[in-house]
Each structure stands twice: as structure tokens, then as C-alpha cells.
Amino acid sequence: xxxxxxxxxxxxxxxxxxxxxxxxxxxxxxxxxxxxxxxxxxxxxxxxxxxxxxxxxxxxxxxxxxxxxxxxxxxxxxxxxxxxxxxxxxxxxxxxxxxxxxxxxxxxxxxxxxxxxxxxxxxxxxxxxxxxxxxxxxxxxxxxxxxxxxxxxxxxxxxxxxxxxxxxxxxxxxxxxxxxxxxxxxxxxxxxxxxxxxxxxxxxxxxxxxxxxxxxxxxxxxxxxxxxxxxxxxxxxxxxx
Numbered sequence: 001x002x003x004x005x006x007x008x009x010x011x012x013x014x015x016x017x018x019x020x021x022x023x024x025x026x027x028x029x030x031x032x033x034x035x036x037x038x039x040x041x042x043x044x045x046x047x048x049x050x051x052x053x054x055x056x057x058x059x060x061x062x063x064x065x066x067x068x069x070x071x072x073x074x075x076x077x078x079x080x081x082x083x084x085x086x087x088x089x090x091x092x093x094x095x096x097x098x099x100x101x102x103x104x105x106x107x108x109x110x111x112x113x114x115x116x117x118x119x120x121x122x123x124x125x126x127x128x129x130x131x132x133x134x135x136x137x138x139x140x141x142x143x144x145x146x147x148x149x150x151x152x153x154x155x156x157x158x159x160x161x162x163x164x165x166x167x168x169x170x171x172x173x174x175x176x177x178x179x180x181x182x183x184x185x186x187x188x189x190x191x192x193x194x195x196x197x198x199x200x201x202x203x204x205x206x207x208x209x210x211x212x213x214x215x216x217x218x219x220x221x222x223x224x225x226x227x228x229x230x231x232x233x234x235x236x237x238x239x240x241x
Contacts, residue, residue, distance in 0.1 A: 002237040005036055006076025006099075008067045010043040011083035012166045015197035015225075018204060019082040022229045028239035036236045039076050041067040049085040050129030061089050065096045072097050080104065080232050084136075084195045084224060085129040102235060104228040105195075109139040111227045112191060116220060119191045121146045123184035125158055125177065126195035136195060148189055150180040158199075165198040174202055181212065181219055191220045200225035 005023075009016030020040060029035045046064060051057025064086060071079060078100035081087065087105045094101050112122060124136055124147050137147045149155060157176030164172055177199075184192055194200055194208075200223050202208070209221040233240050 003077035005038045006071030006079045007040045008081040009040050018201050026241050028241050039074050043067045050127045053129035053133050064093050068093050068097050072099050082197045085127050088133045106139050107231045108224045108227045116191045121189050123148050123189045123192040124195050154180045162198045194223045
């Protein structure tokens with residue numbers, strides 16, 4: 001019998017749907033009964049994580065804990081959280097529950113170390129909050145890997161894309177993502193992490209790595225959502241397609 005997965009969602013709702021969809025389509029299942037039992041708390045009351053980390057918003061800790069506890073009480077055997085920035089609060093949340101809680105940041109770092117062992121610098125596309133809190137640096141630096149961020153102007157445009165997705169904009173201009181990738185390439189960086197779940201939505205829409213296939217230098221796009229999807233499927237006791 002497979003384990004029941006609990007998802008701390010709502011950050012944002014579309015990113016949560018993207019995660020749920022990826023789990024379903026990547027699970028090796030022949031019928032309804034062979035899929036993973038999932039509980040989703042699409043908690044839209046969780047305050048903006050980046051705003052808090054930048055000192056302009058409310059603390060999301062209480063609502064994050066509420067979601068985790070609610071999912072545990074509902075029967076979840078383990079949790080995942082499709083929001084990179086929210087992993088700043090991972091340890092605090094983990095202390096309040098008695099079930100496993102997979103860490104998307106840590107799993108992404110492990111994936112890169114396994115699949116790109118010779119790369120000692122990675123480019124990170126994420127929110128300002130994730131960058132300021134050095135959420136990825138904490139795990140990468142332990143493995144002697146440096147985290148590089150885009151130029152200030154490019155990062156501002158990345159944030160516009162992220163919040164545009166959150167706002168439900170239908171036409172998304174992603175030039176800034178390609179600009180950032182070019183900047184990273186000029187600095188000798190070949191592995192780029194999509195460290196925001198809204199950017200995973202963009203990746204699903206535009207297939208970023210495929211669109212870069214004809215560039216002079218090979219660029220590897222590592223989508224943190226894809227990493228946690230595979231890990232969650234396996235942890236639940238199922239096979240990944």
C-alpha cells in the first residue's frame with residue numbers, strides 16, 4: 001500500500017496545480033487505483049513569503065504550520081511544499097509535525113550533485129526572497145558549489161514574470177529568462193536551477209531547455225518541481241514513468 005502524500009499548496013494556486021498534474025502524469029499507473037493518494041491544502045491565506053523576507057509583509061509561519069498540521073491530521077504520511085521561498089521556514093514547520101517532510105531544496109541540490117558532479121557554479125532563477133535568504137546557498141555551499149544570481153535589472157524582470165504568473169496574466173514575456181541564461185553562460189555556468197514554482201509553470205509552457213537546444217553551449221535546466229515530483233512518487237512507493 002502506497003503512502004499518502006500531503007501538499008502544502010496555495011503558493012500560488014497555479015503552481016500547486018502544476019505540481020499535482022506533474023505527479024499524476026509521471027506516475028506509472030494503469031488505472032485510478034494505481035495512482036498516489038494525495039491531499040492538497042490550497043491555503044491561500046499564507047502571506048507572501050518574499051514580502052516578509054524583504055521586510056514588507058506579514059509572517060507566513062503560522063499559516064504554513066497550520067497547513068502542515070491540517071494535512072497530518074487528515075491522514076498524510078509525508079509532505080511536500082511547492083514553494084522554494086517557503087523553505088526558509090522548513091525547519092520550523094518540521095518541528096510541529098510527526099511525519100516525513102521532503103525538502104525540495106535539498107533534493108534539488110542532491111540531484112545536481114549526482115547528475116552534474118563537475119559543475120561547481122550554478123545559476124539560480126528565483127524570487128528576491130529566496131536570493132536574500134540564501135535558501136539554496138545553505139545546501140549548495142556545504143557541497144562546495146557556488147550559487148550565482150542574475151544581474152539586478154534582469155532579476156527585477158524575473159520577478160515581474162513570477163508575479164505575472166501569480167496574477168494570471170495570459171501573455172507571459174520571458175525574454176528576461178533567456179537574458180539571465182545568456183548572462184550565466186558568459187560566466188561559464190552550464191547548470192541553471194528554476195528555483196521558483198511559478199518559473200516551473202513557465203517551463204511547462206515554453207519547454208526552456210528544448211528551446212535552447214540549438215545554442216552554442218549546452219545549458220542544463222534543472223526544475224526544482226520536477227525533482228521533488230520524482231522524489232515524492234518514489235517515496236510514496238510508486239514508480240516514475
